[in-house]
Amino acid sequence: MNLHIEEELCCDVLVIGTEGTGARAALEAAEHGADVLAVTKGFMARSGATLTADGEIDVDSRSARNLFGVDGSPDDSPEQFARDMILEGDYLGDQRLVAIHTEEAPARVKELVDWGAQLEGFIQAPGHTYPRGLWIPGLKLARLLARRMVKRGISILENTMVLELLHDDDGVLGAVALHLPTGRLLLLRSRAIVMATGGAMRVFPLTTAPEELTGDGMAMALRCGAALQDMEFPMFLPYCFLTPPSLRGVIFPYDVSTLMEVHALNRNGERYMARWDPERMERTTRDINSVAAAMEIRAGRCSKAGGTYLSFKHLPRNLVDFSAEWFPGNLRNWRASGFNLRNFFLYIGEEAWEVAPASHFWNGGIRIDEHCATGVPGLFAAGEGTAGIHGANRLAGNALTMTQVWGKRAGLFASRFAKNKKLRKPPNVEVEHVVQTIARLKTESSGPTVIEVRREIRRIAGDLVGIIREEKKLQQALKAIADLRRDLARQHVVNQDPRFNREWVEGLQNENSLDVLEAIVRPSIARQESRGAMYRVDYPATDDDRWLCNLILRRKDDQWEMQEAPVNSIYLSLPTGTRRYGRKGESNRG
Amino acid sequence: MDNPKLISVQVRRGDKNESELVAYEVPLEDGQSVLGVLQYIYDHLDPSIGFTCSCRIGLCSSCLMRVNGKVVQSCTTLADGDMVIEPYKEDTLVRDLVTELPLISRASLSKPNI
CATH class of the missing domain: 1.20.58.100 (Fumarate reductase/succinate dehydrogenase flavoprotein-like, C-terminal domain)
Structure with a gap:
């Protein structure tokens, strides 16, 4: 490995991560006149978690109705959406951040539509009091934002892994990065930094997340002096394929479980959900489903491959066949992400699928305030891998909303910060320290x-x-x-x-x-x-x-x-006492 | 799997100036993808092999390759026997199966590619 910096690049705002959050931050910072350099470990619009999102982006139902003419409820409001988020997050969300989130969501989605995004549907997911999920597939969103970044003339550096942030007592100075195609080390100097690198789902053996999600941003921020919060709450999605090997982590069985009556079985053929939620069974919340499956596995009642079984053998064959026609867009005809399940199963519905909970989302992360500031001067963070928005658990469809609301805010506040700052030269000794770490x-x-x-x-x-x-x-x-x-x-x-x-x-x-x-x-x-x-x-x-x-x-x-x-609880009071896991806590006032 | 079937996998290794087909023997798991086979080679046989991938579920197109002459996403293509894996385009080859030139939309970065 070459042990010296081979190139130096300067900018006002360095954005690390170029997908939903990073792209939105870069666009916003550029809008405010900042010279932006956006860096990604993979390829833009061809890596990262955004493009894997099925497609819901949440806004309150009333705003969805007023802005986009969909069949939303006029009784919903940003306040009600915030209330649902706080409940789903089991009261650990920062209510100041949650209120900003639901307040600004409609304008952010309106922008996407103005920029050319097509709304392909409108759904109500579990945990939401009203329908809120506007359907924009993640891949289309990622491509839309990427095109806009290129058009806007934003500097983009692909296949470049940021290794460490450089800082002193007065704040951030830039970062050292590895340019993967050449193996050269780059010094990226900047006045402000936006961390938009996502979660660390790849830490776990079974995950729905792409290759890049290894927690780089959270770890770098931590080493730079920022705080992490709510890190004990990585989210798992139940019923992801465990086998065959090429389908590992594909979430299609979970999608099916939300659309049809499925049976989750252990090796004894028991519907073990009866022990957890006898009323709703497999239709209970994602966390209870995940915990129940993990308990079966732990007790040794696992499937052959070490997971559990998901069966719909109890359903008539023509009913199962018909579902291939009416499942939502990207799931139709047994399309499971980029796979066609007919290539794997002779007759779908005949065999139970072997599934297990997979690491799916990072609820916690870098601690930020309402300006996306981390406490380290000049270091801003947004999107997945920041804490406080989702609390201890995330509502379905709210990840994409997070990218847009908080990406924009991070870009705005980082560009403002950069305006008043000089570009300072990182001390050689610190650069050398990072280079030596890599040289190990x-x-x-x-x-x-x-x-x-x-x-x-x-x-x-x-x-x-x-x-x-x-x-x-x-x-x-x-x-x-x-x-x-x-x-x-x-x-x-x-x-x-x-x-x-x-x-x-x-x-x-x-x-x-x-x-x-x-x-x-x-x-x-x-x-x-x-x-x-x-x-x-x-x-x-x-x-x-x-x-x-x-x-x-x-x-x-x-x-x-x-x-x-x-917990910041300026809007909704916190519950008291103890309760059974999975039972919602009740606030005393709204 | 007690006695997995072994398949012969030939991978074109090298760069624009010089390349050769390198053969590996890989145990074939039922339902394994071509990308899974490459991951096996990297994990167990030869960590110097170069390839790119991201989502592994057929959405991102980061893992495009030429498998037995046909350009496919290697993550959604099932490995069902002996195969030849090559880069899907030659003109922008970086190394082995890495064929994409990264986007560097910045004039100040001199000599952007290799």
Whole structure:
């Protein structure tokens, strides 16, 4: 690996991530006159999580009706939408941020439509009091924003992995990045930075998320002095394909479970949901479905491949056949993302599918205020991988809304910040420090390979952290992470070709993923209750008297600091007492 | 799988100046994709192999390749026997199966590609 900076680029606002959030931030910052450089690890509009979104983008029903003429309810309002978000987030959302979110959502979707987005439908998903999901497939959204960025003349750097942020006591100075096709190190100097890198779903062994989602942004922000919040709430989606291997993580069975009466079965053929929600069964919320499946797996009642079964054998064949015709657009004719399920199953409905909960979304992340500021001067963050909007759990369809509302805000406030700042030169010693960190990926190292380290991270995440957590296993995870941290400094890389070196990328991602994994484990140990997307088998109740607080993590001199912060509840009062996991808490006033 | 069937996978390795077909033996799992086969080679046989992918579910087109002469998304193409995997276009080849020139819409970045 070349151990020096080969190129230097300057800008006002450096945006890291170019999809839903990053693109919107870049467009906004450019609109306000900033010279923007947008960087992505993959290809623009051909990587990242946005393009995998089925397509709902939520706005309150009344605004949807007024702005777009869809069949929305006039009784809904941004306030009611905010209320649903706070409830779904099990009261851990920052109510100031939630109010901004629902207030600004309609204008953001209106912009997309003005820019050429087609609304392909309008649906009501579980958890929403009214229909709110306007249908814009993620791939179309990503392409729309990418075209607009190119047209706007925004500087875009693809296939470039940002490795570390540079900062001093006065704030951010830029970043060091690896240009993947050439293996050259770049110094990106900027007045402000917007972190829009998404979640860390790839930390877990089964996930719906693309390759890039390894938690780089959260880890870099943490190392730069920013705080992480609500990290104990990664969200899992039930009923994702576990096998055959090419379908791993495909969410189609979950989609089917929302459209037809399906049976979730363990190896004994029992509909185990009866033990969790006898009324709604498989139609209960996503978190309960995930926890129930994980409990079956944990109890050894798993399927052959280690998951559970999803069956619709009880339905008549002509009914099943007909569903191929009426399922919504991108699911029609047994299209499961880019797959045609007819290539895998002789007759669909005959066999049960082997499924398991997959890591799907990051509810927590970088702690931000209403200006997307992180507390590190000049460092802004938005979108998935920031905390406070969704609290402990996210409503369906609200991820795309988040990209637009918060992407725009981050771009606006970062460009304002940049206007008053000088471009300062990062001290050589700090640049050199980052370069040396990267230089650790050398062939002569005697440690485990980057592939072994990745496997171990996923083993810890899957076996010791996972969906069902308990003190004993979390302590084992902490120990395993500490052991792995020692190995991390001497990861072994076989290939030293600088051109598109997958091992280098993985080795660098491993460092970020391990930081993020530890940031899940620590608050998971502290929080002795079950809430939202987090289930503790040793503390299965939701305890509103003790745990209505956000857990905030910082890292200083390689030491973790955790503190409890009261939830911002300026609109909806917080519930009291304890309740069964999954039962909604009741606010005393609205 | 007790005794998985072994398939022969030939991958075109190298760059515009020089390339050759390199053969690997890979155990074939039922329902595995071509991308899964490449991941197996990278994980178990040869980590120097270069390829790109992102969503792995047939949406992003980051994993386009020429498999047995036909340009396909490798993630949604099932591996069902011996195969030859090549870059899907030669003129913009970076290395091995990485064929995309990244977009660098910035004049100040000199010598943007290689």
